[in-house]
Amino acid sequence: MLKYLAIVMGALVSGAAQVALKKSSSFMNWSRGWLLFLLVSCILYGISLLIYLYLLRLYPISKIYPVTTLLVILLVTLYGFFMGEGISTRHIIGLALGAGSICLLLV
DSSP states (O other): OHHHHHHHHHHHHHHHHHHHHHHHHHHHHHHHHHHHHHHHHHHHHHHHHHHHHHHHHHHHHHHHHHHHHHHHHHHHHHHHHHOOOOOOOOOOOOHHHHHOOOOOOOO
C-alpha cells in the first residue's frame, strides 16, 4: 500500500512544485514573493526527487516514469483549469491518449 501512496505523493509534490514555480512568475524577479515561491518550488522538487528515487527501487523505470509524468500532467491541467485557463478538445484527447498508453504499459 505504501508503494502506491508513494506514486500519488510523488506526483502531488512534483505538481505542487510546478504550481509554486508558476506562482513565482507572477512576481518581479528578485522580489520577496519571487524568492519565496522559488525556494518553495526548489524544496518541493527536492522532496519529489527523493520520492522518485524510492519509486525507482520498487518499479522499472519504463513503467514508473510514464505513470508519474501523466499524473503530474493531470494535476497541472486541473490546476490550470481551476485558475481559469482553457482546456481544448485536443488537450482532452491528448490526456485520454496518455491515460490509454499507461494502461497498455501496465497490462
